[in-house]
Amino acid sequence: MESCRDIGTKIKENSKQLVDKLKPIKNLETDFSIYKTKVSHWMDILFQYLGEGLSENVQTAEEKIKKWADAFGQRSSDMEIPLDYALHFIFESRVIVSAFLEKEFETHGSKADRAIYAANRLNLLIDSAARSIVTHYTTFMHNTKKALQHTNRNLDISILELNNIRTALFEGTIFSVTDKDDRIIQVNDHFCELTQYTREELIGQDHGKIFYSGVHTESFVQHIQQEIKAGRVWNGEICNKAKDGSLYWVDTTIVPFLDPEGVAYQHISIQYDVTEKKKTEEILLKSEKVSLIGDLAAGIAHEIRNPLTSIAGLVQLINESDQEKNTFFKDIILTEINRINFIVSELMVLAKPHAVYFSWFNIVESIQNIIDLMQPEANLRNVIISFQKEEDMPLLYGEKNQLTQVIINMIKNAMEALPDGGEITLASTSIDGHVVLSVKDNGVGMTDEQQKRIGEPFYTTKFNGTGLGLMICFKIIQNHGGSIQVDSKLNEGTSFQITLPVHAVASVYPVHK
Numbered sequence: 252m253e254s255c256r257d258i259g260t261k262i263k264e265n266s267k268q269l270v271d272k273l274k275p276i277k278n279l280e281t282d283f284s285i286y287k288t289k290v291s292h293w294m295d296i297l298f299q300y301l302g303e304g305l306s307e308n309v310q311t312a313e314e315k316i317k318k319w320a321d322a323f324g325q326r327s328s329d330m331e332i333p334l335d336y337a338l339h340f341i342f343e344s345r346v347i348v349s350a351f352l353e354k355e356f357e358t359h360g361s362k363a364d365r366a367i368y369a370a371n372r373l374n375l376l377i378d379s380a381a382r383s384i385v386t387h388y389t390t391f392m393h394n395t396k397k398a399l400q401h402t403n404r405n406l407d408i409s410i411l412e413l414n415n416i417r418t419a420l421f422e423g424t425i426f427s428v429t430d431k432d433d434r435i436i437q438v439n440d441h442f443c444e445l446t447q448y449t450r451e452e453l454i455g456q457d458h459g460k461i462f463y464s465g466v467h468t469e470s471f472v473q474h475i476q477q478e479i480k481a482g483r484v485w486n487g488e489i490c491n492k493a494k495d496g497s498l499y500w501v502d503t504t505i506v507p508f509l510d511p512e513g514v515a516y517q518h519i520s521i522q523y524d525v526t527e528k529k530k531t532e533e534i535l536l537k538s539e540k541v542s543l544i545g546d547l548a549a550g551i552a553h554e555i556r557n558p559l560t561s562i563a564g565l566v567q568l569i570n571e572s573d574q575e576k577n578t579f580f581k582d583i584i585l586t587e588i589n590r591i592n593f594i595v596s597e598l599m600v601l602a603k604p605h606a607v608y609f610s611w612f613n614i615v616e617s618i619q620n621i622i623d624l625m626q627p628e629a630n631l632r633n634v635i636i637s638f639q640k641e642e643d644m645p646l647l648y649g650e651k652n653q654l655t656q657v658i659i660n661m662i663k664n665a666m667e668a669l670p671d672g673g674e675i676t677l678a679s680t681s682i683d684g685h686v687v688l689s690v691k692d693n694g695v696g697m698t699d700e701q702q703k704r705i706g707e708p709f710y711t712t713k714f715n716g717t718g719l720g721l722m723i724c725f726k727i728i729q730n731h732g733g734s735i736q737v738d739s740k741l742n743e744g745t746s747f748q749i750t751l752p753v754h755a756v757a758s759v760y761p762v763h764k
Contacts, residue, residue, distance in 0.1 A: 266299045270291050300312055301377070320383030337384055427442050429517060433457055435454055445493070446491070480507075562584050612651045645681055668692050687750050731752075
């Protein structure tokens with residue numbers, strides 16, 4: 252009908268003015284203009300398509316409106332526009348075009364049947380758009396429901412996995428949870444059994460104070476606290492005190508929990524009782540000391556015998572009438588006695604039980620004393636020991652007696668690798684906050700297979716060796732946060748390189764004796 256085509260054309264031409272006639276949503280808590288701004292462009296297109304439905308092919312217009320409705324429904328859901336709000340704009344379009352038709356037919360006096368025809372066609376198109384939008388939202392909600400169901404299933408699985416992990420932690424480890432102030436907020440039964448405290452006695456207590464053993468230095472404790480506050484996982488061996496006063500050792504991993512700002516608000520402690528392991532290590536350490544002292548005994552006895560012989564001879568030559576000679580003899584005797592005293596003192600440092608104490612000390616001075624102590628045995632074996640030291644070496648923080656034992660063991664092994672005599676070269680240098688010590692010989696060397704097994708318990712290349720010496724050396728250096736590298740060639744010699752951090756805090760401390 253010609254009049255319908257004219258009205259359709261007018262609707263298309265006035266689409267923007269029709270958009271302005273959209274009325275607000277009732278009981279809307281937010282500003283309606285926000286929603287209107289989001290959909291104005293879309294409603295402009297809808298009015299144009301409705302006009303096409305009157306002025307052109309209705310089927311073509313209907314297909315366009317369906318595509319429009321799908322896109323509008325997707326856009327509305329993406330913009331989080333509720334379905335009833337989206338349908339409000341569709342139904343408002345019906346009211347607006349109906350009013351437009353009524354005005355046009357009244358103005359131009361068109362017949363009623365044409366008005367009814369135009370209204371019916373527009374209603375069909377608007378109903379089609381509404382059905383498409385409802386279908387889209389229904390599909391979207393169905394997919395969302397399925398996604399939520401899938402998410403819930405995943406959450407159920409995750410919760411089950413978390414419960415299994417929790418059960419494993421509580422049943423298989425010594426477990427505790429501590430807040431940012433180091434106050435205990437949760438423990439498991441194994442933790443109570445080891446510490447001999449009840450759960451009620453532990454909750455709310457300061458973790459560091461209630462188990463304080465006195466074994467660790469303040470710097471060791473501060474290092475752990477700094478690592479946790481920085482959000483880093485800490486692992487090491489800690490000696491704690493139980494309720495009855497007994498000491499126990501635990502291999503501990505502390506994992507901090509961080510808030511969104513990256514601040515640790517609590518941490519969990521996962522522990523394993525290694526008290527018996529530590530006792531075994533102490534027995535091995537003592538046995539290796541005894542072995543070292545026995546190996547040094549022959550050379551030391553020879554070194555002490557020489558000054559004793561000199562002293563005995565000089566005492567017989569002392570003549571009260573010759574004061575000048577007497578003074579000369581006395582000076583020699585005192586020198587020899589001091590020499591004996593030094594050897595015995597160094598041997599006692601190695602032999603006697605001592606409390607483990609990390610401190611700053613001069614490693615170069617210690618190495619020189621060790622060389623002096625072992626020189627007698629070197630002389631017996633026709634071995635030349637030299638020491639290349641860097642000037643202004645930094646002080647080293649560590650357990651002096653244990654590191655002395657390591658160097659002695661390295662020199663002793665080097666001597667045994669020189670059955671016909673030879674040279675041992677020691678060197679010390681500092682690189683990037685680390686002290687690097689090396690012990691090198693030009694002896695029999697090792698095969699590749701022997702190098703791979705260096706440090707294994709009870710593995711030895713010596714006829715009467717125990718295989719414990721190097722194992723203990725590796726353990727001591729590891730406890731100081733350092734490392735040992737071995738380089739050896741058969742029939743050319745072996746080099747041990749020890750790298751130690753200057754300022755590092757030891758991760759573990761042996762038991763006091």
